[in-house]
Amino acid sequence: MPILIEHCDVLNANAPRAMAVDQSILIEGNRIVAIGKAPLNAQHTTLNLQSPALEIIDGRGLLAIPGLISAHTHSPENYMRGATERMPLEPWLVWLYGTCGEYTPRDHYLCAAMSAIEMLLGGCTGSLDHLWHAGPWNRAVLDATMEAYRDSGIRATVAPMYDDHDYVLDAGDALGVDLRGSAYGLAHGGYRPDREAYRAGVLRDTLDLFDAWMEDWHGQADGRLQTFLGPAAGQLVSDNCLHMSLDLARKHGAGMHMHCVETRVQDYSIRRAFGKTIIQRMADLGVLGPDVTLPHSVWIRSAADLDRLAETGAIPVHNPAANLKLGSGLMAMREMLDRGVTVALGVDGACSNDNQDMFDTIRLAALIHNLKHPEASTWISAREAVEAATLGGAAALLMRDQLGRLEAGQLADITLLDVNSPVLSPMNDAWGALAYCETGRSVKHVIVNGQIVVRDGRLTTLDVDAIAQEFRARVERLPFRHPLDAKTQRDIDDCWRFWRLVMERVAQGE
Numbered sequence: 001m002p003i004l005i006e007h008c009d010v011l012n013a014n015a016p017r018a019m020a021v022d023q024s025i026l027i028e029g030n031r032i033v034a035i036g037k038a039p040l041n042a043q044h045t046t047l048n049l050q051s052p053a054l055e056i057i058d059g060r061g062l063l064a065i066p067g068l069i070s071a072h073t074h075s076p077e078n079y080m081r082g083a084t085e086r087m088p089l090e091p092w093l094v095w096l097y098g099t100c101g102e103y104t105p106r107d108h109y110l111c112a113a114m115s116a117i118e119m120l121l122g123g124c125t126g127s128l129d130h131l132w133h134a135g136p137w138n139r140a141v142l143d144a145t146m147e148a149y150r151d152s153g154i155r156a157t158v159a160p161m162y163d164d165h166d167y168v169l170d171a172g173d174a175l176g177v178d179l180r181g182s183a184y185g186l187a188h189g190g191y192r193p194d195r196e197a198y199r200a201g202v203l204r205d206t207l208d209l210f211d212a213w214m215e216d217w218h219g220q221a222d223g224r225l226q227t228f229l230g231p232a233a234g235q236l237v238s239d240n241c242l243h244m245s246l247d248l249a250r251k252h253g254a255g256m257h258m259h260c261v262e263t264r265v266q267d268y269s270i271r272r273a274f275g276k277t278i279i280q281r282m283a284d285l286g287v288l289g290p291d292v293t294l295p296h297s298v299w300i301r302s303a304a305d306l307d308r309l310a311e312t313g314a315i316p317v318h319n320p321a322a323n324l325k326l327g328s329g330l331m332a333m334r335e336m337l338d339r340g341v342t343v344a345l346g347v348d349g350a351c352s353n354d355n356q357d358m359f360d361t362i363r364l365a366a367l368i369h370n371l372k373h374p375e376a377s378t379w380i381s382a383r384e385a386v387e388a389a390t391l392g393g394a395a396a397l398l399m400r401d402q403l404g405r406l407e408a409g410q411l412a413d414i415t416l417l418d419v420n421s422p423v424l425s426p427m428n429d430a431w432g433a434l435a436y437c438e439t440g441r442s443v444k445h446v447i448v449n450g451q452i453v454v455r456d457g458r459l460t461t462l463d464v465d466a467i468a469q470e471f472r473a474r475v476e477r478l479p480f481r482h483p484l485d486a487k488t489q490r491d492i493d494d495c496w497r498f499w500r501l502v503m504e505r506v507a508q509g510e
């Protein structure tokens with residue numbers, strides 16, 4: 001049914017206080033077909049605006065903004081929110097892989113559903129899920145995740161993780177720390193125990209599995225669902241794996257999503273193995289482009305590498321909460337924006353954030369860079385932070401021309417905020433209110449792909465209470481809820497030792 005939102009205010013960069021007042025938005029199918037000063041009339045549409053077959057939303061007191069997009073998360077970590085602290089990424093990964101157990105398809109369904117529920121209720125309409133699975137990939141697991149996103153109503157892109165060579169293990173060998181028998185070495189990245197077999201053919205088989213899965217799911221649910229390739233990280237893939245991944249992504253008109261120098265250990269391990277940075281390596285291989293998204297990108301620092309991002313159109317995804325929690329570092333967001341690089345934002349997984357709240361992520365992105373730059377005029381503006389979550393997110397989903405702004409012809413992903421809520425009163429400036437004030441508490445209605453998925457603060461698609469109850473009950477059996485076994489603890493200790501050795505070396509300029 002077409003939807004008419006009447007007499008709302010609309011986020012608009014050209015309007016006073018960034019708010020065009022008293023507007024109406026007409027949605028037909030999955031697109032905005034008209035938007036303008038209320039009331040809309042026959043000039044705007046041939047649709048009968050008096051028809052009973054038109055759903056009217058009273059927009060008075062509401063601000064319409066483009067639905068927010070999280071361009072990086074890991075839905076399986078939803079089980080682990082708030083479970084860790086005071087660990088940098090490498091020991092944290094050992095804890096994660098050593099204690100997560102192997103999920104059933106139902107676990108993946110519930111984790112993705114809970115991620116979608118939190119996002120939608122918080123005004124986030126789109127998610128890019130870099131999906132991991134602690135075991136060999138199979139269709140049941142992949143399909144369960146897609147089904148959760150289909151059922152929830154969110155716009156979702158799923159990029160399953162895999163790898164074929166761990167250059168961090170090689171760095172460990174060189175430093176005299178054998179991580180190969182650890183939870184890290186056995187499970188890392190591709191979450192599979194037999195690396196040699198993998199190199200001998202499992203990578204090809206895995207990509208064949210993804211090929212068939214993409215054939216079935218890419219563009220489903222009226223274009224709301226997408227499938228990307230998700231090579232785990234720059235330090236976990238061979239050159240061959242990068243080429244095969246991007247080729248397969250492009251075959252489906254999909255993107256490639258890959259962790260990129262989140263930590264100094266990763267940057268060190270890649271430079272040690274290849275004698276060049278990950279960005280130089282990818283540029284030399286010709287595997288950077290606007291269809292490549294690079295979550296974290298914290299240790300992209302040289303002018304030459306930043307220029308390479310700008311020249312190729314690759315999209316770094318900033319995850320400020322996870323980078324703070326794991327102490328990874330601050331992405332060079334100002335230097336990227338100044339070069340015209342498109343930056344997207346992500347919440348990251350709930351084991352390193354630990355929420356799935358895009359307003360929280362916007363707020364952090366708008367604030368944390370102030371610490372790095374003494375010159376206040378270079379700080380990230382409220383508008384830049386919000387637009388990274390809208391226009392940046394749209395670009396990350398390869399929907400740059402279709403999402404991220406409220407205009408006729410755009411896909412109808414709209415969040416309507418109650419401007420009379422305590423957090424938004426008074427609305428002095430829309431950019432400032434969205435970046436610094438909003439917590440998600442003002443979210444009233446959410447529309448995704450022309451469907452109302454949150455109405456009056458309640459999800460219309462899933463039985464939230466039933467899903468949450470099952471989700472909480474199932475987590476009890478997972479290993480991380482029980483005391484650490486001696487081997488995992490030893491593996492974590494070994495990884496700390498390795499981490500300190502690398503940090504000593506990078507401090508000396510290696």
Ligand SMILES: [Zn+2]
Binds near residue numbers: 259295
């Ligand atoms: Zn991640």
